[in-house]
Structure formats: C-alpha cells, structure tokens
Amino acid sequence: MRNIEEYRGLFTVASLILILIAAAPTLALFIRVPEGSEKFSELWLLGPERKAENYPFNVSVGESYSIYVGVGNHLGRSAYYIVYVKFRNETQQVPNFTMSEPSPLPPLYEFSFVVSDGDVWEVPLTFAFENVLFQQNFSLVQDISINGVVFPVNCSSAWNSDRNGFYYQMFFELWLYNMTSMRVHYHNRFVGLWLNMTGS
Numbered sequence: 001m002r003n004i005e006e007y008r009g010l011f012t013v014a015s016l017i018l019i020l021i022a023a024a025p026t027l028a029l030f031i032r033v034p035e036g037s038e039k040f041s042e043l044w045l046l047g048p049e050r051k052a053e054n055y056p057f058n059v060s061v062g063e064s065y066s067i068y069v070g071v072g073n074h075l076g077r078s079a080y081y082i083v084y085v086k087f088r089n090e091t092q093q094v095p096n097f098t099m100s101e102p103s104p105l106p107p108l109y110e111f112s113f114v115v116s117d118g119d120v121w122e123v124p125l126t127f128a129f130e131n132v133l134f135q136q137n138f139s140l141v142q143d144i145s146i147n148g149v150v151f152p153v154n155c156s157s158a159w160n161s162d163r164n165g166f167y168y169q170m171f172f173e174l175w176l177y178n179m180t181s182m183r184v185h186y187h188n189r190f191v192g193l194w195l196n197m198t199g200s
Contacts, residue, residue, distance in 0.1 A: 084172070093105065
C-alpha cells in the first residue's frame with residue numbers, strides 16, 4: 001500500500017510538469033517576461049579607411065586628416081542625438097564619467113541627427129591645423145579647420161618630456177534628447193583622439 005501511494009505522488013508531479021510544458025506557448029501570450037537586453041548607445045571613431053586602425057597621430061600644419069564618427073542606437077526607440085566636437089591640451093578637463101558631466105570646454109563643431117532603434121549613423125570628418133606657433137617648450141594652436149570650417153581655439157601645450165611631444169586631444173561627446181525635460185543632455189559617452197603636433 002505504501003508503494004502505491006509513493007507512485008501516485010510521483011505520477012501527479014510528473015503529470016503537472018507535463019501540463020505546464022504543454023501550456024507554455026499559450027502562457028507566453030498572456031504573461032509578459034521583461035526583456036533581458038540592456039538599453040544603451042554606442043559612440044566610436046574609425047580611421048580614414050573606416051577601420052579601427054591608422055588613426056592620425058603625428059600631425060603637422062597644413063595637412064588634412066580624416067576619421068569617421070559613428071553612433072549606434074540600442075535604446076529600444078528612435079533617438080535624437082548631438083555629437084559635440086571639442087579640443088583640449090593634456091591639462092584641460094575631459095567629461096566626468098562618475099558625475100555624468102560633460103567637459104566645460106566649448107564645442108567647436110556639432111552633428112545633430114536621429115537614429116532609429118537598432119540602426120547606426122556614421123559620418124566622415126576631416127580636420128587640419130592652421131596658424132600653429134612653436135616657441136621653446138610650448139606650442140600654440142590658433143585655428144582648426146573641421147569639415148572646411150575654420151574655428152579659433154588658441155590652445156597651448158607644454159612639451160611632454162616623457163612622451164616627447166606637444167599633445168592635444170580632439171574628443172567627441174554624445175548628447176541625447178530627453179523627452180521628459182524636452183532638452184538635450186550629456187549621454188555620458190565620449191571618445192578621443194590623441195594628436196602630437198610635430199610642426200610644419
């Protein structure tokens with residue numbers, strides 16, 4: 001008698017499991033499972049051949065250089081973005097990742113665009129340096145041309161004896177339109193390109 005009761009309990013549990021497995025497709029129509037994928041945006045730079053290589057580094061006055069800037073949207077909705085192009089020396093502030101704050105430096109150039117969910121946006125950017133002065137252990141970049149438009153920057157750099165160069169960084173901040181505040185906010189993403197100014 002004891003053995004029959006044990007088998008009856010086992011049979012009941014097995015039957016319930018089979019019923020749940022058979023009913024799973026129907027239950028999926030009524031029970032919403034939260035999506036496990038993270039919602040995020042991507043920001044990247046590519047070299048002149050649209051590859052992650054051959055980035056400009058040693059730069060000189062009067063030469064033109066090319067890169068590609070790209071954004072990927074994985075937010076689950078279409079999004080309006082702005083990419084600000086900024087320029088700094090080694091001592092000036094970059095965005096603060098911990099505080100989610102942009103660099104206080106003014107933007108030189110901007111791209112504004114809409115990207116559908118799951119799509120990417122990518123554009124070429126050309127830049128050149130004009131009116132660069134060198135004096136003893138300092139260099140001064142007076143003007144930068146970005147996509148044919150000249151911007152005054154008046155940014156100086158001291159000679160870096162550890163790395164043997166005058167170092168500057170062109171960097172790109174990603175901003176996102178917030179539908180609640182109806183304003184664009186820094187999206188806590190930036191990428192940068194280090195440049196060594198070598199002279200003319």
